[in-house]
Amino acid sequence: MLSEFQLIERYFQRAPRPSGPVRLGVGDDCALLKVPEGEVLATSTDLLVEGRHFFAGADPRALGHKTLAVNLSDLAAMGARPLGFTLALSLPSADEDWLKPFSEGLLALADAHQIELIGGDTTRGPLTLCVTVFGSAPENLALRRSGARPGDDLWVSGSLGDARLALAALLGEIALDADQLAVAAERLHTPTPRNALGLALRGIASAAIDVSDGLLGDLGHILKSSGTGALVHADALPFGLALSRRAPHEQRECALTGGDDYELCFCAPATLHDAVLEAGRQSQTAVTRIGSLRAERGVQLVDANGQTLTIKGHSFDHFTS
Numbered sequence: 001m002l003s004e005f006q007l008i009e010r011y012f013q014r015a016p017r018p019s020g021p022v023r024l025g026v027g028d029d030c031a032l033l034k035v036p037e038g039e040v041l042a043t044s045t046d047l048l049v050e051g052r053h054f055f056a057g058a059d060p061r062a063l064g065h066k067t068l069a070v071n072l073s074d075l076a077a078m079g080a081r082p083l084g085f086t087l088a089l090s091l092p093s094a095d096e097d098w099l100k101p102f103s104e105g106l107l108a109l110a111d112a113h114q115i116e117l118i119g120g121d122t123t124r125g126p127l128t129l130c131v132t133v134f135g136s137a138p139e140n141l142a143l144r145r146s147g148a149r150p151g152d153d154l155w156v157s158g159s160l161g162d163a164r165l166a167l168a169a170l171l172g173e174i175a176l177d178a179d180q181l182a183v184a185a186e187r188l189h190t191p192t193p194r195n196a197l198g199l200a201l202r203g204i205a206s207a208a209i210d211v212s213d214g215l216l217g218d219l220g221h222i223l224k225s226s227g228t229g230a231l232v233h234a235d236a237l238p239f240g241l242a243l244s245r246r247a248p249h250e251q252r253e254c255a256l257t258g259g260d261d262y263e264l265c266f267c268a269p270a271t272l273h274d275a276v277l278e279a280g281r282q283s284q285t286a287v288t289r290i291g292s293l294r295a296e297r298g299v300q301l302v303d304a305n306g307q308t309l310t311i312k313g314h315s316f317d318h319f320t321s
């Protein structure tokens, strides 16, 4: 059986890149991280609990990816550049058949985003994964939730709803062909954080959030912080590949209230419409305009004919569901 320190050394300790922001990584009492001159530190934590955020027995490689991805997504939504992250890990046992693929999934995504694991904590207990990310941005360019203004365009990256569709199938709420489930489940299990887009939107977006709990709920956070309302065109919503084959009511429900998409929902002045498209091209990320902001509070959802639609279900809230 591996000791705690052997486990850390074998799976989580790597020499920091000499040219990167990490001055001291895993192995001391603290890590030392250099924040670029003139920038502020952006930090965020996300906790994944077995049985709550992922199924017992979930694929460890995908879990490693998702544990970091959901945190990178918060940096993306802030327009912050990733610097480093810590990992707090509670494990039932030092199972190397789990640790190896978990650390590989985690560190592969870390390498893809040039962000380093700089420390953490390891203990025995129920499987719980907690990453804290650190990033930086010039203070005036950080994308806050509070900057949206009436008249701004409302945008979303990538596509929505496949993660919720996969979850519905895995929970037995709906039937989905194996090939469609494979497509949708990829979005649920290995989400793609939109960091390149978040960086490209600096100085363009007036507000941003990542869609983790459902578009309507997360848009609601922007609207509340900004003191505005929004008009959303249901027909403009970009549906995920698997979702695009489903019935219209299911499409709307999954895209508007489904969680786990990890796309960016953001606002930008209408005058910067082309700059948003250019940011999408630059970051090789699809961007779709889905509505606009207005002074009148609340969200109005309309179809292609301008008819108001209502939608049942709310975004996910851990203490009400």
Ligand code: ADP
Binding pocket: 008, 012, 013, 025, 026, 027, 028, 029, 030, 086, 087, 088, 089, 117, 118, 119, 120, 121, 122
């Ligand atoms: P301390 O006693 O100061 O809490 P630990 O003995 O828990 O330190 O950890 C030793 C070193 O290993 C520290 O640098 C810590 O940040 C790092 N570490 C512990 N667990 C992890 C982990 N899961 N991933 C990465 N680094 C870790």
Ligand code: MG
Binding pocket: 120, 121, 122
């Ligand atoms: Mg410790």
